[in-house]
Amino acid sequence: MARINHLAIVVEHIEPALKFWRDALGLEVGQVQRNEAEEVEIAFLPLGESEIELLAPLNETSGVAKFLARRGPGMHHICLEVEHIEAVMQRLRAHGVELLNETPKENEAGTKYCFIHPKSAFGVLVELYEPGQRGR
Amino acid sequence: MARINHLAIVVEHIEPALKFWRDALGLEVGQVQRNEAEEVEIAFLPLGESEIELLAPLNETSGVAKFLARRGPGMHHICLEVEHIEAVMQRLRAHGVELLNETPKENEAGTKYCFIHPKSAFGVLVELYEPGQRGR
Incomplete structure (x- = not known):
């Protein structure tokens, strides 16, 4: 992180x-x-x-x-x-955390992202972000 | 900032x-x-x-x-x-921003702090913080 x-x-x-x-x-x-x-x-x-x-x-x-x-x-x-979004997503799933998208989305800058369900994060909407080469 | x-x-x-x-x-x-x-x-x-x-x-x-x-x-x-909380507070007041405390409070680490009223910050409670020497 x-x-x-x-x-x-x-x-x-x-x-x-x-x-x-x-x-x-x-x-x-x-x-x-x-x-x-x-x-x-x-x-x-x-x-x-x-x-x-x-x-x-x-x-x-x-x-x-x-x-x-x-x-x-x-x-x-x-x-x-985060550095490796898939690894973090896998770890979250292993802890029973619900994700809003099961595979990372990717924007035009090559940044991978996903959202964690607020009910798994005590009311907070948390986004994870792995910047793409074009987004750095 | x-x-x-x-x-x-x-x-x-x-x-x-x-x-x-x-x-x-x-x-x-x-x-x-x-x-x-x-x-x-x-x-x-x-x-x-x-x-x-x-x-x-x-x-x-x-x-x-x-x-x-x-x-x-x-x-x-x-x-x-922030570096100089009083200067920021003065600037905020000059722009009509309402502060929850008119002078900075200070905690035991010597950190000065104040809160901005959420109605002046579009629904966000914003705290300002000038770390004291003991808090750095």
């Missing part, structure tokens, strides 16, 4: 939230991009070896939109970076 | 939660201590330059016990380490 890769925070809209995180608190904004697959707009705010990620829904039916409707804005998930 | 100092997660009891964080996920446990002032037991799990902190209530009337009763277990607050 290498580090906290990012902490994801759900907000209604990116720009008002940046008034707090960027303007008041003084964090840098790395980039803001649309992720059509996850139906979110994401602002990346590097912070030491980690990032704060602000997620805003692109529509009213996405997972993030449903989270907002149910719980309001706030912390959504914590992403832990 | 230097780094994420810690992410605090509220659980009902420390030991069952360690079955996930320590045994299944493989994180090291730095120490487990009682904080009588905050009425919590805390397990510190170092992770890169940050820590995961598991908080369990020592009684049924503490702030953490009320959080558990209201929201269930889950992420409680994010703590950001």
Whole structure:
């Protein structure tokens, strides 16, 4: 287990939230991009070896939109970076931990990722992340 | 803004939660201590330059016990380490951000800290932390 890769925070809209995180608190904004697959707009705010990620829904039916409707804005998930995601997933399964995807997903940067069911992690949505060569 | 100092997660009891964080996920446990002032037991799990902190209530009337009763277990607050906490607090006030304590509190290690009201941080409880000489 290498580090906290990012902490994801759900907000209604990116720009008002940046008034707090960027303007008041003084964090840098790395980039803001649309992720059509996850139906979110994401602002990346590097912070030491980690990032704060602000997620805003692109529509009213996405997972993030449903989270907002149910719980309001706030912390959504914590992403832990690992070296060998399959080995960690196998170890988790051996301990009876439920995973939301049984094999790692892979994004366009070659990063492998999976989510752990919050009921196995005491209410926390935990993402695991093995950065791909193109994502380093 | 230097780094994420810690992410605090509220659980009902420390030991069952360690079955996930320590045994299944493989994180090291730095120490487990009682904080009588905050009425919590805390397990510190170092992770890169940050820590995961598991908080369990020592009684049924503490702030953490009320959080558990209201929201269930889950992420409680994010703590950001800063170099000069008073300067950051002044900047936040100038941007209309509401602080939960108007002057920094100080713990026995000499660390200065304060909390930002979640309504000013879009639903996130944010702690600021300036480590004292004894806490480094």
